[in-house]
């Protein structure tokens with residue numbers, strides 16, 4: 444085998460070992476991150492929004508998987524170049540390329556939230572291991588005659604290399620999983636505090652008798668997830684604390700025990716992502732349990748010129764909303780969701796929920812700090828990326844069933860869906876089938892003005908093709924606008940329309 448071709452094998456093999464060991468080393472310390480993840484985080488921070496949109500359009504919520512696969516592919520190609528350079532005597536070039544990777548990964552690590560100077564250790568270890576393994580592999584090669592390695596020998600160390608790499612990667616992954624499992628166990632054991640007054644039990648859910656209609660409460664496992672975090676942060680309540688700082692008279696830090704010992708209350712609230720397209724899935728309704736934010740902020744004593752509350756997360760995200768939004772609308776620091784401690788993916792151990800505001804300007808997950816500040820001084824994560832600084836949730840309505848493009852068997856069926864306009868509530872939903880006049884839909888129970896409302900109508904279609912549209916009127920009597928408006932910069936507008944064919 445030619446030494447150059449050997450380089451194409453040795454480079455990637457050595458790199459796999461390097462990356463796997465870096466991964467393993469990263470698992471040893473909470474402030475360290477696998478180099479691949481750090482690089483991914485920087486790409487997420489800097490990728491232009493058109494590219495991000497394209498990726499989300501193609502891959503949906505698998506966008507993160509796609510990103511990691513892309514990084515690994517680039518590293519793979521890079522490692523082939525390194526291997527070939529190394530094996531053809533251009534060692535300085537190979538060293539320089541590895542050094543560039545090490546510097547890039549170190550830079551990425553230093554910009555991670557929770558990083559310190561030592562956070563570059565996984566990146567350096569990765570580069571070091573890659574180099575050592577590459578040298579070792581090349582020595583195995585040189586020890587045979589000039590024509591290359593004998594077949595059996597090559598096979599032997601290929602196998603050794605692959606086995607070593609796979610086992611190392613597995614160890615690293617196991618380590619990370621073990622950490623996650625321990626926080627999972629801790630979370631399951633949490634006994635949530637009881638509210639002074641429980642909200643009434645939810646009414647019978649109309650979704651039980653209308654297949655395809657969204658349930659009144661979205662089960663945690665089905666709740667949409669949107670965040671910039673490549674890996675879900677695993678935060679032990681032992682290590683967690685919440686600071687309230689900035690333009691306040693009495694800055695304070697709460698432990699989890701201190702915070703959850705305060706009076707808690709329940710809130711039924713629908714949250715939505717500003718990126719939810721007309722008719723889109725990025726919305727859900729939950730019964731949240733939490734501590735009243737108004738009380739915490741009042742105790743902290745904001746200075747008279749503070750006008751923004753900024754929530755910061757463990758992973759470096761930030762979302763800010765008006766101090767004036769604490770107007771009795773039941774903003775909270777949520778620790779419970781639908782009767783359980785917050786799921787890890789939804790912000791364990793604590794997040795902010797502000798009824799009526801899109802998630803990106805309010806709902807900081809993995810919350811660790813609240814800062815009283817000013818809109819003209821600090822901006823949340825998405826604001827410099829082109830999204831509006833103030834973003835109340837717009838009135839939206841969605842047809843859940845039948846599905847767009849479906850073919851309907853003969854007979855009576857329900858057209859049904861949900862409509863939401865927190866904190867205004869929904870007063871009317873209308874449906875238009877084809878060119879027929881608008882029909883008023885039956886509305887499901889209104890459990891709160893902050894939650895969505897289910898709606899439905901009966902329909903016995905004659906054969907034909909139909910466009911079906913829905914529109915909602917909010918609790919203030921405002922009709923949802925018809926004209927389409929894209930999600931950027933402050934949320935989509937327009938009537939959801941589907942096309943079906945009846946037989």
Ligand SMILES: Nc1nc2c(c(=O)[nH]1)N[C@H]1C(S)=C(S)[C@@H](COP(=O)(O)O)O[C@H]1N2
Nearest residue numbers: 667668669670671716756760802803806808
């Ligand atoms: N730490 C953190 N919190 C975050 C985000 C994030 O990227 N990081 N995204 C926000 C956005 S854009 C939305 S829409 C909501 C989504 O909350 P969910 O994933 O629980 O549905 O979380 C918000 N909180």
Ligand SMILES: [Mo]
Nearest residue numbers: 716717802803
């Ligand atoms: Mo969002």
